């Protein structure tokens with residue numbers, strides 16, 4: 454099946470007389486006839502949903518759909534994108550381990566890595582993703598256990614050279630994990646380029662309507678955990694009376710452990726109702742992504758004509774620094790997010806933001822409605838001008854998330870706001 458068909462049909466096929474639309478199984482638990490069978494469920498010698506922290510039929514249908522969309526072997530929905538990133542790493546890292554991350558990643562992920570995971574004894578090295586492989590290799594340590602990146606980085610809108618990062622990881626016998634939130638599986642499927650684990654904040658384009666926070670982890674099933682020495686996946690799990698994930702679940706060992714151990718203990722689960730809403734979003738994802746890309750390119754081209762704007766970052770523009778990577782990894786479009794820098798720093802950026810009438814000023818991105826965010830006075834407001842510079846964030850940077858309104862109306866709004874500066 455092609456991606457449009459998968460978005461509608463994967464994960465749920467009604468049997469005779471069952472509901473056509475995916476039902477919401479609004480139940481914490483499920484009833485069984487015998488104690489023995491429930492025991493078998495705990496032993497994984499039988500399989501059924503038994504408690505909604507671990508699995509739920511509505512959630513499972515959407516997990517199967519996302520796994521199919523990304524070309525993976527299995528998926529786990531989580532309560533947020535942050536939960537997905539946390540579980541994806543804690544599933545394979547412990548105190549004393551180290552991993553490498555691209556420096557151009559979502560701010561929340563940066564803090565998770567730089568502050569919270571360090572408190573747990575997990576060390577990270579941030580690398581400039583534009584460096585050649587030989588330079589990146591210098592960040593590898595004897596205890597390096599993973600490499601992490603983001604397909605299209607938030608908020609600076611760089612396209613990652615996925616194959617270079619895959620090579621860095623695999624040359625060193627560790628998995629490559631990638632946050633594919635902005636691209637979605639409609640624009641890029643990182644597993645096709647060798648990525649091992651794909652992460653999403655489903656809060657963004659996948660849901661698309663700004664109604665439900667959520668996350669997902671998708672396992673390619675391609676990484677050989679045993680051959681590469683990830684002991685927790687091939688040695689008995691004493692907290693599961695000796696279960697060996699690679700033996701019991703084969704290629705799906707990683708995602709099975711994430712559910713059986715991480716979700717059991719951390720409990721960052723998605724709800725049936727949340728998964729139902731996410732599924733509605735995914736059904737129309739290909740239509741929406743095509744339109745976001747079309748609208749955003751027109752808006753980016755308009756920004757290029759304006760003297761009030763110093764730089765326009767949008768990978769689909771022919772003179773953009775990311776254009777070659779865009780051609781390779783995002784041939785169907787560069788999503789709806791544009792990074793612009795207004796001349797005159799913070800003062801003019803704020804004037805522009807406050808003059809907008811249609812675009813909403815929200816702490817969100819990848820929404821169906823056009824929205825804008827000014828890092829210097831919002832998400833990064835604690836930083837001084839000096840610190841902003843160090844973080845690579847210009848005081849005039851505005852992240853524009855182009856929505857699905859008529860593009861003439863979107864441009865007219867930006868035009869009047871620019872005229873107001």
Ligand SMILES: *Cc1c(COP(=O)(O)O)cnc(C)c1O
Pocket residue numbers: 533534535536559561562603607632634635653654655656657666667668818
């Ligand atoms: C928003 C976002 C996240 C975090 O997701 P939440 O659902 O807000 O927890 C992670 N990565 C990227 C690229 C994001 O845009």
